[in-house]
Amino acid sequence: MDLDYIRNKVSSGEYDLSEHAHTERQAEHIAIKEIEETIFTGEIIESYPKDPRGKSVLIGAKLKSGSLHVVCGSRNDRILLVTVYEPKLPKWSNYKTRSRSLEGRI
Numbered sequence: 760m761d762l763d764y765i766r767n768k769v770s771s772g773e774y775d776l777s778e779h780a781h782t783e784r785q786a787e788h789i790a791i792k793e794i795e796e797t798i799f800t801g802e803i804i805e806s807y808p809k810d811p812r813g814k815s816v817l818i819g820a821k822l823k824s825g826s827l828h829v830v831c832g833s834r835n836d837r838i839l840l841v842t843v844y845e846p847k848l849p850k851w852s853n854y855k856t857r858s859r860s861l862e863g864r865i
Contacts, residue, residue: 760814762803765831765838769798774838780830784843789827794843796820797827804828804855815841819854826854 768774776784784794801820807830808814815832830841852858 760816760831760833762816762818765816765818766799768838769795773836774831774840775834776840777842780840780842787843787845789843789845793822793824793827794829794840796822797829797843798831801827801829812841819846821854828854 783789784791797820798818800822801818803816804819805817806814807816810832813832813834815830818829818831820827826846827843828846829843832839832841846854849858
């Protein structure tokens with residue numbers, strides 16, 4: 760799955776939010792506009808070709824409102840937005856980089 764394919768599907772409205780993505784979006788007050796902006800301006804940060812739920816990619820972007828991650832997969836010839844969230848410590852040092860393990864640090 761490449762970024763152009765995802766962007767074309769999203770611009771045509773051929774995408775769905777999973778129940779999990781919808782819950783996370785509401786919990787973190789993420790607007791649909793921000794999700795779409797992330798997809799249109801972001802880049803693929805990680806690819807998950809062997810995900811048991813199906814191939815997916817993590818798209819990240821730095822927006823005016825902050826950083827955002829969107830995990831995109833596919834379902835029935837549509838894009839499925841699996842989850843959306845703001846990348847933050849301790850997992851992410853910035854929107855592009857996973858943090859190193861904090862074990863052993865005081």
